Amino acid sequence: MLVIPAIDLKEGRCVRLIQGRKDREIVFSHSPSSVAKTWEEAGAELIHVVDLDGAFEGKPLNGNAIRGIVDTVKVPVQLGGGMRTLETIENCLASGVNRVVLGTVVLNNPALVEEACSKFPGRILAAVDAREGMVVVKGWVEESTVTASELAKKLEKVGVASIVFTDIKRDGMLIGPNIGAAKELAESIVIPVIISGGISSLNDIQQIIPLEAVGIRGMIIGRAIYDGSIDLKEAITLVKGSRG
Numbered sequence: 001m002l003v004i005p006a007i008d009l010k011e012g013r014c015v016r017l018i019q020g021r022k023d024r025e026i027v028f029s030h031s032p033s034s035v036a037k038t039w040e041e042a043g044a045e046l047i048h049v050v051d052l053d054g055a056f057e058g059k060p061l062n063g064n065a066i067r068g069i070v071d072t073v074k075v076p077v078q079l080g081g082g083m084r085t086l087e088t089i090e091n092c093l094a095s096g097v098n099r100v101v102l103g104t105v106v107l108n109n110p111a112l113v114e115e116a117c118s119k120f121p122g123r124i125l126a127a128v129d130a131r132e133g134m135v136v137v138k139g140w141v142e143e144s145t146v147t148a149s150e151l152a153k154k155l156e157k158v159g160v161a162s163i164v165f166t167d168i169k170r171d172g173m174l175i176g177p178n179i180g181a182a183k184e185l186a187e188s189i190v191i192p193v194i195i196s197g198g199i200s201s202l203n204d205i206q207q208i209i210p211l212e213a214v215g216i217r218g219m220i221i222g223r224a225i226y227d228g229s230i231d232l233k234e235a236i237t238l239v240k241g242s243r244g
Helices: 032-041 052-057 061-074 086-094 112-121 147-158 179-188 202-213 232-242
Strands: 002-010 012-015 025-029 047-049 078-079 098-100 124-130 134-137 143-147 164-169 193-196 216-219
Touching: 002 032, 002 052, 002 061, 002 193, 002 232, 012 032, 025 032, 032 047, 032 061, 032 232, 047 052, 047 061, 061 078, 078 124, 086 098, 086 112, 098 112, 112 124, 112 147, 124 147, 143 147, 147 179, 147 216, 164 179, 164 216, 179 193, 179 202, 179 216, 193 232, 202 232
Parallel strands: 002 047, 002 216, 047 078, 078 098, 098 124, 124 164, 164 193, 193 216
Antiparallel strands: 002 012, 012 025, 124 134, 134 143
């Protein structure tokens, strides 16, 4: 299981949005590449980057910051936010991004998801973002009538490599992850799941570790490693130690 630090980009800065709301922004750094380097030096084996402007506008808008991160670190970078055409996906992967995370299109354009999975096997992940079990899209502002588990099963069939599951009511709130929902989702599919949203303490991490047995292979941590609630190096050591 991996501990994966998150870097959320907005207007070239490293920020966090509380529950995904644009009007609840906390700026952590004006140098995302420096942040990425810090997380790499702490032992991160993968960095999760989200282009928030891209998620809201439908196309990546933080290209310079993303290139800066990719050029600065040696560990793989996975990128989400605004991936809504095959050309955009191709360009991101060609730029050095290791894997892309598709969001809105996983619900609105399943044909694109299937095409991308066929063309780039193992490099396409899908974000399943939910509020009270129901999938939300378009920067978390539009709610669907599809459950997280239903969508995950469909995505597994078209070939996505992994699911990134976020309970958006908990994202950025430091109130703990939705363990029950993540476990239910992981048990409904075979492909790996990465849990995100609300992880705020080493105790939360200890609760997630046993879920590796049901298919959860990673945890994305954002706000807690920026405000000091979690020391990333300590968290990584804890998870590695659990492997025996």
